Amino acid sequence: xxxxxxxxxxxxxxxxxxxxxxxxxxxxxxxxxxxxxxxxxxxxxxxxxxxxxxxxxxxxxxxxxxxxxxxxxxxxxxxxxxxxxxxxxxxxxxxxxxxxxxxxxxxxxxxxxxxxxxxxxxxxxxxxxxxxxxxxxxxxxxxxxxxxxxxxxxxxxxxxxxxxxxxxxxxxxxxxxxxxxxxxxxxxxxxxxxxxxxxxxxxxxxxxxxxxxxxxxxxxxxxxxxxxxxxxxxxxxxxxxxxxxxxxxxxxxxxxxxxxxxxxxxxxxxxxxxxxxxxxxxxxxxxxxxxxxxxxxxxxxxxxxxxxxxxxxxxxxxxxxxxxxxxxxxxxxxxxxxxxxxxxxxxxxxxxxxxxxxxxxxxxxxxx
Ligand SMILES: NC(=O)c1ccc[n+]([C@@H]2O[C@H](COP(=O)([O-])OP(=O)(O)OC[C@H]3O[C@@H](n4cnc5c(N)ncnc54)[C@H](O)[C@@H]3O)[C@@H](O)[C@H]2O)c1
Ligand SMILES: [Zn+2]
Numbered sequence: 001x002x003x004x005x006x007x008x009x010x011x012x013x014x015x016x017x018x019x020x021x022x023x024x025x026x027x028x029x030x031x032x033x034x035x036x037x038x039x040x041x042x043x044x045x046x047x048x049x050x051x052x053x054x055x056x057x058x059x060x061x062x063x064x065x066x067x068x069x070x071x072x073x074x075x076x077x078x079x080x081x082x083x084x085x086x087x088x089x090x091x092x093x094x095x096x097x098x099x100x101x102x103x104x105x106x107x108x109x110x111x112x113x114x115x116x117x118x119x120x121x122x123x124x125x126x127x128x129x130x131x132x133x134x135x136x137x138x139x140x141x142x143x144x145x146x147x148x149x150x151x152x153x154x155x156x157x158x159x160x161x162x163x164x165x166x167x168x169x170x171x172x173x174x175x176x177x178x179x180x181x182x183x184x185x186x187x188x189x190x191x192x193x194x195x196x197x198x199x200x201x202x203x204x205x206x207x208x209x210x211x212x213x214x215x216x217x218x219x220x221x222x223x224x225x226x227x228x229x230x231x232x233x234x235x236x237x238x239x240x241x242x243x244x245x246x247x248x249x250x251x252x253x254x255x256x257x258x259x260x261x262x263x264x265x266x267x268x269x270x271x272x273x274x275x276x277x278x279x280x281x282x283x284x285x286x287x288x289x290x291x292x293x294x295x296x297x298x299x300x301x302x303x304x305x306x307x308x309x310x311x312x313x314x315x316x317x318x319x320x321x322x323x324x325x326x327x328x329x330x331x332x333x334x335x336x337x338x339x340x341x342x343x344x345x346x347x348x349x350x351x352x353x354x355x356x357x358x359x360x361x362x363x364x365x366x367x368x
Contacts (some may be wrong), residue, residue, distance in 0.1 A: 004239050008129040010200070010231060010343040012158035017119075019155060020048040025115055031074055031097035034086045036060065036121065041162060045088055045119070054084065055197035061269040062093045064251065065260070067138045071099040078104060086117045088162070090174070091125030091134070091260070094118045098133035098151040102177045105150055121162040121224035122174040123213075126181055126234020128156035134203060134250070134260075137353075142254040144335045145346050151365070152238070158231055160224040170215050171226075172315035173261030175210040178230045179308070180264035184243040185236035185288065187279040188350040195240035198232040200289055206306065207290055241350025245271035248363060250345050251338035256326050265317045269305045270363050271351075276301050279352040310324035328368065333365045335355040 011019045028049055036042045037060040050054050059077040062070055074096055087097035102118055118128035127133070133146045164249045168176070182202035185195055212222035248271070249263035258266075272283060276297070284300025287293070292307055294300035309319070318324055319329060339360040342348065348355070355363075 002180050003190045004035075004192065005150045005152070006235060009155045010129070011155065012228070013157065014161070016157045016159050017044065018050055020045065020086070020117070021052040022053070023054070023084060023115060023117070025054050027079070027081040027083040028054050028086050029078050029086065029114075030056055030058045030086050031062065031093055031098075031100065032058065033062040033093050034060055034091070036088050039165070042088060045086055048309050055081075057082075057299060060211065062096045064092050064098045065136050065143070065257070066092045066099075067136050068144075069138070071096055071103065071135055074100040075104055082114055083112070084115045084117070085117055086119065088119045088121060090120065090122035092125045094120060094125065095133040095135060096126040098153075098236070099135050099146060099276065101149055102133060102146055102151050115149070115155070116153045117150070117157065118342070119157045119159070119162065120227065120230065122170065122178065123163055123178060123223070123229035124174050125177060126230050126237065128153055129231055129234040130238040132238070135152070142341055143250045145250065147346055150259075150333070156231060156244070160220055160227045160229050163223050163227055164217060164220070165200065168217060168315075171214050171217065172317055173208040173259050174230075174264065174267035175206060175213065175226060175315075176260070176268070176311070176317065177231045177261035178226065179206045179210070179311070180245050180249075180268050181233035181237045181242065182206065183268065183320040184263055184284065184350070185240040186303045187275060187282045188241040188243055188354060190350060195236040198236040198300065199240070201284055202229040202233035202236065204289065205232075207311070208259070210263045210311060232358060233239075241269060242347040243351035243361070244274065244342065244348055244355055244363075247342040247345035247351070248338070248360065248367075250347070251341040251368075254341065255323075255334045255338055256324070256331075262317060262324070265273045265312050266319055266321065266367060269308055270366055271338050272301065272305055274355065274359065274363060275351065275353045331368055335361055338364055
């Protein structure tokens with residue numbers, strides 16, 4: 001069966017936050033990170049809750065690449081009265097809130113599920129519309145992707161003003177995450193007519209607006225379009241799946257703490273080369289969509305890879321693991337484990353060309 005689930009109500013523009021005043025809730029848990037608390041961004045949420053007479057508790061301790069331990073602390077901040085979870089932040093805060101919901105629901109499946117509202121401040125993971133949450137098991141040094149429709153937010157609020165303060169390097173990395181979501185969704189096994197539409201628009205926006213957001217963080221047109229692109233790419237991959245780009249990026253991120261978007265930017269051209277035999281025509285279509293030379297599959301694939309390299313270069317994103325300060329001996333020693341984790345990663349299921357463990361080792365070695 002081919003299907004498309006567009007469950008989340010998406011509210012966007014400068015008035016979108018007003019939806020918070022319409023929610024049938026009495027007690028909210030706000031899950032966010034220390035930056036949002038320190039800068040007062042979280043107060044913007046609180047002022048809407050106060051206007052709607054909704055009591056609240058703030059859990060503001062989320063770190064980048066949140067650990068299971070942080071999720072446990074967040075669960076402790078909840079109480080029986082919590083009927084609304086609002087999350088403000090990048091993928092880390094949103095994923096923490098989703099994991100809190102996931103584990104509390106598993107512990108008490110009969111209990112009423114709180115409403116989940118996600119407000120992304122990066123563009124981004126698209127986590128505001130997906131069934132995924134990525135948490136780190138710091139003891140094992142791995143990222144655990146949880147997948148359950150229960151975690152798809154009920155409401156996403158896209159207000160680009162929250163993304164204005166994102167530092168250039170984070171804009172670059174998170175923007176390449178958007179591109180990787182869109183390209184992997186477009187070529188994934190479950191891609192369909194609907195997911196293609198979202199992925200295509202996201203890819204067009206990234207190539208038009210990402211370098212602009214990077215070079216001028218105050219360019220609010222570019223910021224807004226990137227926030228939409230992030231959400232659209234999320235809609236696409238939530239339905240179509242992803243691919244080995246993400247599987248390898250998760251393994252790399254778990255082993256060497258490379259930010260997720262940076263890892264994706266580095267892996268994406270390699271994943272495309274590997275998949276070309278099975279997905280070449282789709283890569284050619286993307287190049288054509290972008291107005292790049294694409295008369296043949298080879299030309300289209302090579303144009304697309306050049307386009308990605310160009311974006312990485314514009315935003316000074318390293319294209320090799322060795323440029324990230326990772327020790328060569330440590331990297332070589334970790335290759336077999338990373339390859340095994342990448343093979344087991346749920347994203348591998350969606351990839352157009354099934355890799356063997358030795359294919360993944362070869363790609364990882366090429367990344368260095
Ligand atoms: N759930 C999904 O579908 C999905 C998809 C992709 C990635 N992820 C996961 O999401 C996490 C990464 O999320 P991310 O890339 O959004 O980064 P992040 O949430 O980790 O944030 C990165 C840094 O940017 C800061 N930041 C965020 N918004 C800011 C703002 N508006 N102004 C200034 N600073 C700001 C944060 O405080 C943090 O220090 C990873 O754990 C990754 O594995 C999840
Ligand atoms: Zn991602």
